Amino acid sequence: MEVGNPIVKLSSQRRTSYKLGGLILRIVALETSLRQGSLATLVATGGIVEVVGQTELPPEGRSAQTLLPALDELIKASSWRPHQIELVAVTSGPGSFTGLRIGVTAAKSLAFAVGAKLVAVHTLAALTAGVTEAPGRIWAILDAQRQELFVSCTERKSKVPSSLCPDTKIMAVEEWLTLLSPGDTVTGPPLAQLAMRLPAGVIAAAFELWQPQAVLVGRLGVATYETGGIVDPLQLVPNYFRKSAAEEKRKL
Numbered sequence: 001m002e003v004g005n006p007i008v009k010l011s012s013q014r015r016t017s018y019k020l021g022g023l024i025l026r027i028v029a030l031e032t033s034l035r036q037g038s039l040a041t042l043v044a045t046g047g048i049v050e051v052v053g054q055t056e057l058p059p060e061g062r063s064a065q066t067l068l069p070a071l072d073e074l075i076k077a078s079s080w081r082p083h084q085i086e087l088v089a090v091t092s093g094p095g096s097f098t099g100l101r102i103g104v105t106a107a108k109s110l111a112f113a114v115g116a117k118l119v120a121v122h123t124l125a126a127l128t129a130g131v132t133e134a135p136g137r138i139w140a141i142l143d144a145q146r147q148e149l150f151v152s153c154t155e156r157k158s159k160v161p162s163s164l165c166p167d168t169k170i171m172a173v174e175e176w177l178t179l180l181s182p183g184d185t186v187t188g189p190p191l192a193q194l195a196m197r198l199p200a201g202v203i204a205a206a207f208e209l210w211q212p213q214a215v216l217v218g219r220l221g222v223a224t225y226e227t228g229g230i231v232d233p234l235q236l237v238p239n240y241f242r243k244s245a246a247e248e249k250r251k252l
Contacts, residue, residue, distance in 0.1 A: 025225070026080060027087045028110065029218030032067065032103030033095025033123045033142075034189060035059070039071055040214035041078040044222045051215055053078045064102050071106065085116045089221025091212060092120035093239035094142055094150040094168065100238035108233040118233050119224040121217045124152040124166050127187050129216045130209040136183035141190050144170050149190060150241060151176055164224055168241055 025044040031037055040054040055074050057066045075082060090107035093100050104120075111118035127140035142150040152166035173194070180186070182201025186194075187209050195204045 025086045025222065026084050027089060027218045027221060028071070028075070028085050028116075029089045029214040029221055030067075030071070030103045030107050031091050031126065031212050031214040031217045032057075032099040032106075033091045033093070033212060034099060035096070036211070037067065037099065037103065038214040039067075039074050040218050041074055041080065042215070042218040042222070049219050049222050051218075054213075054215055064098075067102060067106055071110070082110075082114045085110070085114050087117045087119065087221060087225055089119050089121055089217050089224070091123045091126060091217055092236065093123060094144070094241040095123050097238075097240055100240065104236060104238050108236055112233040117225060117230050118236060119221045119229050120231055120236055120239075121220045121224060122152075122165050122168075123212055124150065124168060124188075125164055125220055126212040126216045127209075128152065128154050128166065129220055130213065131185055131187055131205050134185040134203070136181070136185065139176075139180070139184060139186045139188075140166070141176070141186065141188035141194075143190050144242065148172055149176055153179075164220060164227070164229070170242060 024046075027042040027044060029040045029042065031039070036059045037057040038054065039057070041052040043050050043052055053074055055070055057070055075085070088107045088111040090103050091100070092104055107118060110116065123142065124140040127142075128138050131138050138154045140152045140154070144150045148170055149172075151169050151171055154166055173190075177194075177197060177199065180199050180202045182199070183203075184201075185203040185205055186198060187205035189210050191204050191210050198204060
């Protein structure tokens with residue numbers, strides 16, 4: 001079955017300020033940590049990060065089949081040539097084993113082919129970055145299977161992400177729920193099942209913020225680049241934060 005082409009949205013209205021001095025960067029961002037991925041192109045210039053274009057991968061298709069055609073279409077729609085790309089940002093984990101492998105492999109290949117710099121972005125940091133206003137702590141969660149969650153907790157004091165590499169824990173759902181306090185904000189895909197179980201006074205982020213987005217990956221990628229977090233395309237590997245069930249069984 002053929003998968004339809006994704007719709008590419010072009011925009012120059014959404015901006016984020018970072019201390020980039022006079023740097024001018026064309027950025028491609030890839031987010032494939034979950035079932036449906038997304039891609040984005042951004043430009044950083046004069047301390048401002050602008051979104052050029054963005055697209056979601058078709059939910060009915062496999063990322064391995066749709067990612068490269070969608071990426072090619074997005075770059076062309078952004079009126080870029082591949083050699084003009086200067087920075088590639090990709091989520092490196094946690095998340096789906098297969099999705100992370102596909103995204104990281106594509107990002108490494110693109111960066112190596114065009115001579116761009118490469119940065120890895122923590123998936124939970126990308127989720128946290130979507131919550132720009134919160135009265136207290138921000139919890140980002142992802143499904144870790146086996147009734148467990150990948151969890152990070154971040155204090156938000158400004159709109160600039162306070163942690164590019166948040167402390168990540170794996171814990172049982174019931175244990176995590178006991179840690180929540182009034183004024184906390186929670187974001188992440190597991191809220192689809194857990195939103196009604198949040199304690200009183202705990203805030204569920206807006207539904208549209210529950211999924212990590214390539215636009216936020218790109219913005220965090222710029223911040224990571226600024227702090228010197230460039231990685232060698234030949235060295236980057238996904239960080240799954242846990243062994244697969246098959247790997248754990250082999251040890252028994």
